[in-house]
Structure formats: C-alpha cells, structure tokens
Amino acid sequence: MTKLPETIRLHASSLSEGDVLSPKEFLHLGSRAAIDQAFSRLTKSGELLRVARGVYVSPISSRFGTRPPSPEKVVRAFAEKSGEIVVSHGANSANALGLTQQVPTREVFLSSGRSRKFRLGRSVVAIKHAPQWMLALGSGPAGDAVRALAWMGQSHVTKSLSALHKRLSADDWNTLTSARAVLPSWMAKAIGQESLRG
Template sequence: MANEYSIDGATLRQRIEAMPEDCILFRSDFPEYHTEFVGSVLSELTTEGMLVKIAHGIYAKPRNSRFGVVLPSVDKVVQAIAVRDNAEVLPSGMTALNALGLSTQVPMNYTYLTTGSERTINLSNRKVVLKRGVPKNFCYSTRLISLLVQALKALKKENIGKGDLNIIRQLISKETDKETLIKDVDMMPAWMKRIIKPMLTA
C-alpha cells in the first residue's frame, strides 16, 4: 500500500466527483487513505457544495433538480448502512405503516429492525433508530409480508378498518410470486394469517 500521505489528493477528489448523484458514501469507504486526509477532502467537498454531511461519518452526493438540492431518502440511507454493515434492515412501527401506504402520516422518527448493531442516527431534523430484531422478523422471503407483519403489529388487530383491508388486498394482488407469498403467509402470526389468507384466493 502506498504511503498514506503520498497519495495524490486529486485522486480521492476525482473518485468522489465521478460517483453518481444520489449516492451515499461513508468516511470509512476509503481505508487506503489516512482517516484525517479523507476527513479533510470530505470537508472541502462539503464546503464546496458537492457533498452534504447527513450524519456523523455519512455523506450524500445530492441530486440537483429544478426545485433545488434533493437528498437521498431515509430508506436509501438506512439500506446503505445495512450493506456497509453486512446486515439486514426492516422498517417497523409507523415506518412500516407509512411504507405500505397504511398511514399518510410522515414519521418524524424512523424505526428499523436490524440484524446488525443498534444505533440512533440523526439525519437533519429526523431521528433514525435501528433496533436489534429477532431472527423471526427476517424469515420471510417477500418484502411485502415482512412489512405487513411489522405494520399489523403496530396497527393492532382491533384498529384494522375496511380501508386498511382494501389497501392490503391491493398489495397482495400485485405480488407476482404467489407460491412464495403463500409460504410466507403460513408463517405469519395466527391472527394475521386469519386476515391475510382469504385474500390469496379472492
């Protein structure tokens, strides 16, 4: 490996400049450079407006639209963290309800279950909480059922209305892999299975 101080600074800048818009990068993405050097380059690019620091050690290369600078979504940031940590993540609570369209309320705090380490990240004015989830939460093959289990758990059986059932029915009908869907539904908690199973043949 080259000496950490002898690497041309332009090389790191060029690498970051060549990255696509809407991407997320971490200070730890460049282990071949000295950490202080990486920090100074990221700081310079942030001052210049090419990057936006969205949390400690996490940067985004924003997309420019006619409405101004657009940052990656919270979900995209969380997915990037999961990839970096070699972990799985799953929206839970209000975040899961929102992801499925079962709630129009945009959460101020986002909650995710993870197979990685627990942490709380402050993204601008929003808090993202990653909580350790039990393996059972990650046993489903379809993202829809993984999300539905979390959403229904948050909604609670007594609060499920006709409008919610209609939305769930539409989501089920759009799922193309029916065989995998049936297997997933069979693994749902009993009370959820009683609600969802009739929708498979509707």
C-alpha cells in the same frame, strides 16, 4: 499525483444517488489525518454532506439548486455496505398497504443493526433496531404486512388482516401464513383464523 480532495471528489461524483462513502475507503491514499482533513474541506465547500460519524453522501444538483439525496436511497446504500437488513417502518407499511390514511411525518426505518440517526439537510432520518421477526420476511409485501400489523396493533388485527387478505397476492398471502412460527402468538393466531375464513 492527484490531490486527495480531488480523488475523493471524483469517486463521490461516480456514485449513484444516496450511495455512502467513508474516510476508511481512502486510507490507502494517505494518513488518517490527511483524509479526515480532505473530507472536512469537501464538506465545508458543500461538495459532500456528512450524514453521520464517518458517513458521507454527495448532494444532488438540479436546476433548482442542490438537495440532499433521498433518505430511502441513503438508508438502502448504508444497509448494503454494512450488511444489515433495513426495511420501512410499520407506519409507512400500513399507509402503503391502505390500512391507514395517516402519512408518517418522520423518516423512520427498521434495522437488524443498532439504532442510529442520519442528518440529511434539515431532516433527521432515524434507523431503529427491530426484533428479528419484524425483518424475517424482508422488504416485500409480506414483510410490509407483518410490520403494518405490528404497528396497527392487536386491537385492530382482525380488521387489518381482512383488508390485507384482499390486497395481497395469493403468493404474498402464502408467504405471510407460512411465517407464523416466527411471529408473535397474537399475530400468528389471527393470520391462521383469517386463512380459515378464506
């Protein structure tokens, strides 16, 4: 029979960049203690990276050496596995939509699940619990617009919406305006006023 670390190593090497694996996935192959020991050994040898309790990823090898996988890919893979909604933070959305030149220095994502942190090499990735309305429109442009508006704040909402109205496609703008019922009053009102300006 193949040794436990070898089985875990083979499985890890078949995954895409950022895909996460957990000791629980291998409980059918041995005792919890043996599986934890195998994961510990693979982590010590650098073949796996422990990003959080019970969550591991494979490092990416290139001609420049090894590096952790992209934070976004790890977070997306984790969200898929846990069934949570995970989207980019309002600061990233505001930057991507051209509302601010400020480039976020920390990797922060918003989630329908609990807040937690992942460690990827030297950087720490934060996942913060967010209210339902921030996640309601998912990770598309309309959802990014909601999070960007929330991050920019009420005092900048009119100017931000004017820019977004020009930038978003007609479909994305309609998605944003049709979601007003679930948004905070100040945001819903401002979106309605911007629509009237047309």
